[in-house]
Amino acid sequence: MNQQAEGKRGLIAAAMLAAGIGSFVLGLMTSLSEGIHPVENALNFYNPVGALTGKTWIAIAFWLISWAVLAGKWRNQAVDFGKVYNITLILVALGLLGTFPLFFDLL
Amino acid sequence: MMTLTARESWAVIHGMMLGALFLLAFAGGLAELINLGSEWTTEAGIVKRVRRLIAGTWIMAIVAWLTVITGTYIVYPWYRAKPPEGADLTMFPRSFLLSKPDTAGWHNFGMEWKEHVAWFAPILATAVAYMVTRYGTKLAKDEQVRHAIIVLFTIAFLTAAVAGIFGAFINKAAPIH
Numbered sequence: 001m002n003q004q005a006e007g008k009r010g011l012i013a014a015a016m017l018a019a020g021i022g023s024f025v026l027g028l029m030t031s032l033s034e035g036i037h038p039v040e041n042a043l044n045f046y047n048p049v050g051a052l053t054g055k056t057w058i059a060i061a062f063w064l065i066s067w068a069v070l071a072g073k074w075r076n077q078a079v080d081f082g083k084v085y086n087i088t089l090i091l092v093a094l095g096l097l098g099t100f101p102l103f104f105d106l107l
Numbered sequence: 108m109m110t111l112t113a114r115e116s117w118a119v120i121h122g123m124m125l126g127a128l129f130l131l132a133f134a135g136g137l138a139e140l141i142n143l144g145s146e147w148t149t150e151a152g153i154v155k156r157v158r159r160l161i162a163g164t165w166i167m168a169i170v171a172w173l174t175v176i177t178g179t180y181i182v183y184p185w186y187r188a189k190p191p192e193g194a195d196l197t198m199f200p201r202s203f204l205l206s207k208p209d210t211a212g213w214h215n216f217g218m219e220w221k222e223h224v225a226w227f228a229p230i231l232a233t234a235v236a237y238m239v240t241r242y243g244t245k246l247a248k249d250e251q252v253r254h255a256i257i258v259l260f261t262i263a264f265l266t267a268a269v270a271g272i273f274g275a276f277i278n279k280a281a282p283i284h
Contacts, residue, residue, distance in 0.1 A: 008245065009252070012238040016255065019234035023227055030223045048184035056179070056226050063230055085255045092227070092262060099223035101216050 010074030013084040018070055020091030022063025027098020029055040035107030117181050118283045125174040126271050129228075132167035133264045136160060140257050143247050153247045157239070160246075164236035164260070171229035171267060178225065178274075185283050186218070200281035213280050217273040225270035231263035 033040045033051045043054025097103050111119065139160040142148065148156065190199040196206055204214040238256055239246065246253050 008242055012241050012252065015234045015237045015241070016259065019230050019259070022230045026223065026226055026230075034219075048188075049179055050187065052179060052183070052222055055223070056175075059226065060230070081251060081255070085251075088255075089258070092231070092259075095227065096224065096266075099220065099227075101219040 009081055010077050010079050011071055013079045013081050014070035014074045015067060016088050017084050017091075018063055018067030020088035020095075021066045022059050023095035024091040024098075025062040025095070026055060026059035027095030029058050029098075031098040031104045031107055034104040112284060114182075114185055114283050117177065118278060121174060121177045121182050122271065122274050122278065125170050125177070126267075129167060129170045129174065129264075129267055132163050132170060133260070136163040136167060136260060137257070137264075139163060140246075140253060140260065144250060144253055148247065153244050157244050157246065161236070161240050161243075164232070164239045167263070168229060168232040168236040171232045171263065174267070175225050175229055178270075179222070182283060183222065197281075198284055200277070200283060203281045204277070210280055213277050217277050221270045221273040221277070224266045228263045228267035228270070231259050231266070235260045235263065 029043065033043050033055055040051045043051040043058070045053040045057060139156050143153065143156055143160070185200075187201045188199055190196060190202050196203040201214055201218070204210045204218075235256055238252070238259075242249070242252060246256070
């Protein structure tokens with residue numbers, strides 16, 4: 001695979017992993033907010049919507065910042081796409097678990 | 108007469124119109140992604156398919172963002188508003204659902220899951236749209252990347268589907284007026 005194609009693979013791997021990181025942070029924020037009352041209050045950035053604003057804004061911030069950082073790092077670099085894909089799936093699965101009510105109700 | 112209140116209209120825009128568009132974009136995008144790997148597709152055919160795929164995935168991503176933004180910042184505040192003392196609870200869906208044990212689960216499980224899981228869809232759909240745009244026609248030859256995109260695209264759809272299905276049921280149990 002030539003360098004240009006490797007670079008493109010690096011950029012798409014960065015986008016994929018960043019989406020996994022954003023998903024994981026969304027699940028983490030949801031579980032923390034549901035389990036710890038002061039966290040829920042702290043995440044209430046906009047009262048009509050409540051803590052959902054904080055959870056989603058923080059997840060989006062992590063997603064976009066990690067995307068920019070990873071894209072800068074992997075722009076011209078060969079990456080193990082399969083490994084990045086597996087890590088992404090694990091992060092998304094953990095994120096989904098964190099937003100599942102039967103899970104966060106246990107906390 | 109067939110009239111809808113402003114709140115009912117927003118609920119229709121959020122749940123039905125944007126939801127239907129999302130579904131169409133997903134169905135089209137998935138078909139293009141699967142067929143892109145076909146050995147019968149010519150070079151010219153690949154270029155055409157990728158163009159349609161780029162358009163379809165970006166439409167899906169934009170629609171997903173519009174759906175969660177209208178849902179979270181327009182419809183959800185009406186749903187969760189706290190009723191004043193002695194108010195008619197049918198005007199306050201969250202409080203109405205929680206007022207009876209046989210409907211409380213629609214909020215405690217349904218709405219609690221829906222309001223969070225919906226946000227996976229725009230994040231994942233945007234990643235997919237970017238990946239398709241950036242990788243372009245190389246997708247046809249790269250089964251590993253295409254497979255990853257199909258999986259992420261499907262997860263984006265399933266999370267939106269969970270949110271949409273619960274939204275429809277909750278709006279049936281406690282409509283926004």
